[in-house]
Amino acid sequence: MTDLFAPFRFAGHELRNRFVMAPMTRARRPDYVPDAETALYYRQRASAGLIVSEGTPVSPEGQGYIHVPGIWSDEQVEGWRLVTDAIHEQGGAIFAQLWHVGRMSHRSLQPDGGAPVSSTTRPARDPKSMAYVLGEDGVPGFAEPSVPRALATEEVSRVVADFAKAGRNAQSAGFDGIEVHAANGYLFEQFLNPVLNERTDRYGGSIENRVRLVLETVDALIGVLGKDRVGIRLAPFNRQFDMPVYDDGGETYLHLARELDKREIAYVHLNDNWAAGHSVIDEAFLREFRKAYRGTLILAGAMTLDRARHLVEESLIDLPAFGQPFISNPDLVERLRQGAALAQPDRATYYGGGSEGYTDYPSLEIA
Secondary structure: OOOOOOOEEEOOEEEOOOOEEOOOOOOOOOOOOOOHHHHHHHHHOOOOOEEEOOOEEOOHHHOOEOOOOOOOOHHHHHHHHHHHHHHHHOOOOEEEEEEOOOOOOOHHHOHHHOOOEEOOOOOOOOOOOOEEEEOOOOOEEEEOOOOOEEOOHHHHHHHHHHHHHHHHHHHHOOOOEEEEEEOOOOHHHHHHOOOOOOOOOOOOOOHHHHOHHHHHHHHHHHHHHOHHHEEEEEOOOOOOOOOOOOOOHHHHHHHHHHHHHHHOOOEEEEEOOOEOOEOOOOHHHHHHHHHHOOOEEEEEOOOOHHHHHHHHHOOOOOEEEEOHHHHHOOOHHHHHHHOOOOOOOOHHHOOOOOOOOOOOOOOOOOO
């Protein structure tokens, strides 16, 4: 049986174990710059084999949530260096998740109050589609995303350049690599989904055209960082944030898997956005994806230790990713190793605020 607690090596990276801390937005930095408490939060969780940072906007345009640290300025790079130094001092590894929310934003977050950009002019309108903003009363809260504007064809290269710059900044900040956030209904998925993407230019229509922005961004980042430092997150069959169902969803992601396999990137991180209480990425699809993409595969989504062991033992994935359990269990790996009870997180403190619900969860030893 594969030992999940044993070291694992991929693309030149040495992990102390197979457990991945999935990216989670915490919205704790009003100035958008990581600080000493940000570093403490990550340091507390550094026993994970690999940490993927919270979604990190590549530009002010890419923001959909207030108080989320970005990675477009020199000051932010210095702030993130506090985080990467903290992780490396503990013997851990961390990739920066590079993020652009596309239409999942609000005019109050956009430069000069402009419309968010997307593949489409169609806004996200299901009840759970919300941006996180400062209200007129100055109190943080959720608001319906603004109506987007479709990026002009000549603007797309600017977005790719923003990701390339963010990759260089991540390297300067000491990250071990980056993960392109192409999941969960954000910008890249808005291009992948043909119901939303009704474009008639080279970024719309066929599967080859709809995956073009993703692949141009991956190629640009490989040019900056090298293939061993580039990962990507995808969410096949995702319905989150008003993403419509479409007929060739499986083939779209298998085509993308084959293209990513050719590029030999560091890893693909699949996010299983469960719907109506069940997985949307079944084992049959994982097997097909494995055939198309032969590199390191991570899976997140309602992960448990038993499910992780099963999927790794069946060679369906290499690394299991855990999200919310890491919020309230900074030493999650040790708790799982010992079979100890897991603390439950307080959902009211997920976004915004101070230390409460952020850095005050005790380790098992202290508890």
